[in-house]
Amino acid sequence: MHAKIYRGAEEIGGNCIALQTAQTKILVDFGLPLDFDDRPKDEQKKIWAEAEAWAQDAQAVFITHSHPDHYGLIPALPKGTPVFMSEGTRILLASNPFNGIKTDDYTIVTFACRQPFTFRDITVTAYAVDHSAYGACAFCFQAEGKSVLYTGDIRLHGRKGVLYKLLPKHVDCLFLEGTNVREEEGTNPGQNEPTKTGNKRCVRETALTEKFAALFTRESVPTKGTASAKNAASGKAAESLHLVWCSGQNIDRIVTLYKACLLSGRQLVVDPYTAVVLDEVAKLSPKIPNVLGFDNVKVYYPQRLTTCLNKKCGSRYTTYLQPRVNKVTYKDINANPGAYVMVVRESTLDYLQRLSVPSMRFTISTWRGYWDDKSSKTARFRQWIEQHCNITEDIHTSGHADVNGLRRIVEHVQPKGIVPIHTENATLFSQKIFSQITDNSTPVFVLYNNATFEI
């Protein structure tokens, strides 16, 4: 069996691996580069053309999870190519009207985890893993007497971190993601904590619940601007409305916020897009907070986003929810801002602009890099937030394993060889991951994009 990393060997994101046997070629992940939108038009065209060439002779594609840097090139597939993904991933792709992928147009095949199935001469087993995407999985491929395990994106510090212990052992080759392998470990503010060894570890997702709960119950701070100045002058203090900037698809984070709301006596308010995502996910995992089944989860309807969703999807995202749902209005929020935590993003800015509350606090609960995005949409949102809110310290943790987590994966799997992927620092793998594994001689094969590798 041969492997080739088309993209992802030298960068974070845009993963695409080809596995080739005597009879079969499959692609594993088919992602857009993370900075695709920022690239010049001619480069974007080149990326699509390349993807079409990679997929031309592939008999199937296997997608690990619902992040665009792993699935975004699906539209470049020849018609009819089977696309394998977990049911959770399918649900998230189908409920995102902005990703340009109408799942009905593709031949999507879902599977159960840890139940091997055969595709031509390859035996495939999917393993659910912990990541910031619901339904994420790793794949083990067995063919021609060899086995390959590809982690996709993985972490051990989320709610399902323990799942890594179910990964298969003694594979011939482990394709291991290394987003957090870098010279200076754990330098992200609000995301890492020191350990006894001096390394830094990613904060556990469950620990964020207490951080948020403490924040949501804190004293109010006067908001910048005229309204707050008036309030401060009159001595009136209202509890702050809390705004949290996070992905509506990061189900783990929504659960964290929901739990923090319960602890602090607030209600979680989400936009209609997030509401539909939660409702769909809850069909598979009924314990996930959702608008239709949980009294403490409400929906707000930003005019622009609602119109846009109506245009794109008909009534699915809006009127379908409205009759049954706990809708929150401007009036409700203005009257009692301290009762709510709102999940917000750029596309809900028009709603925030119409609110009239004396104090707003804003928390970044996503990768910091998105806040520095220079696109006009983000810049406009950021400018407004900076003018009208008190911005708190970030409360976030990475979707990717820290070095300690990667080490534990390697110790569990005990592969015969490791190939770094989804990393900018493949050459640091040996030093970082094995520095504390005594008696380890597992070779690390540093590949370059487009290099062929015999397994």
Ligand SMILES: [Zn+2]
């Ligand atoms: Zn991911």
